[in-house]
Amino acid sequence: MPQKPHLLLTALLCAALGPLASVAQAGVVVVGHPGMRKLDVATVERIYSGKVVELDGQPVVPVNLPPQSPLRQRFLKDFMQRDEQNYLAYWTVRRYVGKGAPPKEVGSATEVVMHVLHNPGAIGYMEESDVPPGVNVVARGAKPAGGAP
Numbered sequence: 465m466p467q468k469p470h471l472l473l474t475a476l477l478c479a480a481l482g483p484l485a486s487v488a489q490a491g492v493v494v495v496g497h498p499g500m501r502k503l504d505v506a507t508v509e510r511i512y513s514g515k516v517v518e519l520d521g522q523p524v525v526p527v528n529l530p531p532q533s534p535l536r537q538r539f540l541k542d543f544m545q546r547d548e549q550n551y552l553a554y555w556t557v558r559r560y561v562g563k564g565a566p567p568k569e570v571g572s573a574t575e576v577v578m579h580v581l582h583n584p585g586a587i588g589y590m591e592e593s594d595v596p597p598g599v600n601v602v603a604r605g606a607k608p609a610g611g612a613p
Contacts, residue, residue: 490593492539495576496602497586503603508543511587513554514564522585526567527576529589535573539589542605 494508501520503511510516511524518524529536531548540546546554555566570576576588577599587602595601 490591492535492542492589492605493592493595493601494543494587494589494603494605495580495595496600497580497584498600500585500587500600500602503587505543505603505605508587508603509545512544512567514558514566517564519585525579525583525586527570527579527586527588528567529573529576530569530571535589535591539605543589543603 494503496503503519507516507519511526512528516524529539531552537548540548540551544551559565570579570588573590573594576590577596580586580588580599592601592604
């Protein structure tokens, strides 16, 4: 009989903390134009590094959030394994040697969604919890610390 209060307490804690656990698991996702195939993290890295410029015969048009965006910092860490300084230095050299320009920057997740929906081959990134219904999630980054295995 003494175990029942513990079970009740455990159930109440799980119910109360359940929503927090799902928030902790939310992360950065890459969204793509409707019909774009799923991508792995390595392909996303190559797109945002300018090494992959088309997929399935379609030019890829990536967009970035501004450098001061915390979401951009998380994207660079999760998908690019770089920090902002390293990423900017990479693109400075790449542009100097004539190997392209960094992805266009947009100001918000709303602009990312509009870009992706209206431009074939477009991709961008945003918080998983902010993805509107019907938007094509093409890649997920590494699970944040404390997330489910």
